Amino acid sequence: MKKLFLSIFAFCSILALKAQDLAAKIPANATAVVTIKGKQITDLVSLEEFSNSKIGKMLGKELARESKEKIGTIKDLGLDFNKNFYYFLEVNEGVFTNCFLIPLQNPQGLLNMMGESEKERIVTENGLSYFQDDYDGTVTLWNDDSLLLLFAKDQSSEYDYYDDYGYYDELYGNDYGNGATEEAVEVVPAEEPTYSLEAEDIIIEDVAEDAVEEAIDAEQEVIGETVIESDSYAEPTATTDNYYNDYYNSEEYKKQQAEREKNRQEREAKRAEKRRELVKISLEKAKTIMNGGYAQRSILRNPSYTTMIGNGQEEASIWVNDFGRIYKDAMPQSFYGGAMNPYSFIDIDKIYGGISIAAKLDFEEDHAAIKTVYTVNEELAKIYKPMYEGTFNKNFTKYINEDRLLGYWSLNMSTEGVLNAYPDLINMLFKTEGEKSYGDIVALGTDLFSILIDEEAAAEIVRGDMLLVLTDLAERQVTYTDYEYDEDYNYKEVEKTKTETVPDFMFMFSSEQKGLFDRLVRIGLREKELASMGGMYQIVKMPKSSPFDLYVMFKDNTVFLGSSKNDMQAIANGTFSSKLSSVHKRTMKKNVTSLFVNGKKIVSEIPVDSYPSELRGKVAFLTDNTEDVFFNFEKIKGNQMKGEMIWNTPTEGHRNSFAYFINMIDALME
């Protein structure tokens, strides 16, 4: 019983806390929500610290300028940095509503930022103050503790503008559109030469084709109601001039013009009415949001949002709702279900349905991380899964020496899985009902693909796991062509050399087809494209612009392609000195793909001359303050895929990773 009471108490406490949070004002059907947690951020870097930083001072100056010196720092804005800031997007029937929800300590800072004309337009009613832009309907609405900015755009009306250019008239075969084309093509005598490049005394030979093109251009001019100036080299002759003049002066053309103008004005009136309606709706919506009149249906009751975002300690987060629903909501019904939908032959719901994304930004003491969760629908997850079930070749890690490692990129896919999944994926996308369905045709193609491709055999050539490793930055002599002049200024081309710094790399992929490799090598040797070098082969015919040599080799079911002769020879002889931490080995093995950049090593090894001049004096500072960067994308689990980017930051001189970024900006702004 005690446990039950405690649980009820805890639940009520959470609800009470949530009620104070502006998230309670976000509707449950929001398409996307961005959260910035003020308290979390100001715990990392206080407002005072930020205001004293260079970027803070710059912002302060800008605020002072905008507010006519009424505001000097970000603190004076009157925002409540102990609470959460939100942005959300709502999409409905082609109307995109953008809304910012900002917690306030007091509204005075906001009033200080306003111009006199804005202040004059302030309306106060029922404890709410607001003003609204008459044209675009942007609403700025606030009470004592919250500020709301809302602007909506009706994207569905974008399609209406095509009407002004007769797009639909032509599409649906309205009389005047087709008539113009026919007449234009008929009138121009295509076989007679009508154009000459007078300025340059050049006659265009292919006049017939040009004349037809001009006739089509004339039709486009009718549609577009614009007069295209003729190019300087293509002056029309008298014959064409007469045609243009006759056509544009004809009664029929004038009648069409009048009709078109009338239609345009009607459409413009409708658009203006729609705009006025949207302005009205925007204000009502802003008031509803501010009053939180839908407490039972706020985003906090959306299971996808609460599950994916939760109540973690991250500093910021983004959540995007079901992509399939967004697509449907973004399209006006007439378009989505109608003949105008250009993707009607694809089952959009199969691609986007049930897909949502959540990303969290977290600043820790020694690293900043962006963690992303990508949820797909069950059917898609079932298809994707075998594609990502690769087996990472452990031998790859034997050919890395961490002491020289600048970075790597690993891929752990299954070629067989991809080739098997590909036809299913395509069939699923195109399996639609109705007249426009290409389902059967596509299925025929994918069946043929499956018959022709032997998935297992293909996977023997390239299994799907591969690794690219960047090792030392080495100085190399590269040649270039210059000129030497004799005393009479006759010159001859001479080959000179200069030193450039380029990284060495090694690319490895698993393969069981040594026979195929050997065959290719034999052809390469015969054609003198390759040179044998004791177990490995040098690619002889490299482009002159290549700053490195390339070597290939097959060993231990692995194909090697590398630029370092020493490394390749060591691998061939079995004397390669390997060293790699278990963290990297695990990362490569468990992730579908992973990327590692050894920031400190790269920064320290790049020659100072290669830096932009303004950074050359800061190389030592950059070396001390640059750490590793990781990017990993995990194998699919259930119907979720997870990715993360981790930016390690030095702890010396930086209280935490957020302070690090502020300090770095300060240092680089010097």
Place this chain on the structure above:
Amino acid sequence: MSKKYLIYPFLLGCILCCTSCFDILEEINMNQDGSGHMLVTFNLSKSKTKLASVMMLDSINGHKVPSEDDINEALKDVVDHLEKTKGISNIQNTKDFDDYIFTVSCDFKNIESVNGIFKDLIEKQNTKGATNFATQNFSYDGTTKTFQRHFNYDDSIKKSIYHLSREDRKVFEDASLIAIYRFDNPVKSVSNQQAKVSPNKKAVMLKVDALAFIMGEQNVANKIQLTN
């Protein structure tokens, strides 16, 4: 825009992408009767390794990177344009994608034919950009035996470089414009202080730093007086 002008965005693209040095050579061999041979060379060889890497990308620093096809197309347009220009013949072009050296050469009946090549482009630029570039780049007076390289500096050149980012501007730091003119008659005098006359007096070379040229500190204009 006419296709024939594709060469200019292409060259700008190449130059801005290569982030290192390049040379542009303008070479004219004048005959006594006013006819002659012209060769223009774009030598990006010193930047070839960077160019080879950059050309694998679609764009760099916000500038589109021209592909080999774009370059071939641009050179073809140049040749097409030359073929249509009155008094121009024997048009040749070379392209070396290993060393990134591109040349275009032609014979001309008289120096006015060479002016005709760029006349349209310069006129268009003057109208569009309200600039004052001379449409006459070269002149040769057979009676006084005077050869002139004309060039009116316009502040728009300086302004255009200010539109580029600081990084992009660096590409001009080690770049040069080199002009070599050869004559049958010996050279008596040259007006450009930086121009050098060869010991046999039959050739003039003028090397100008690209950045100094852009900033208006150095000029390619030159009046060369030949002996009768």
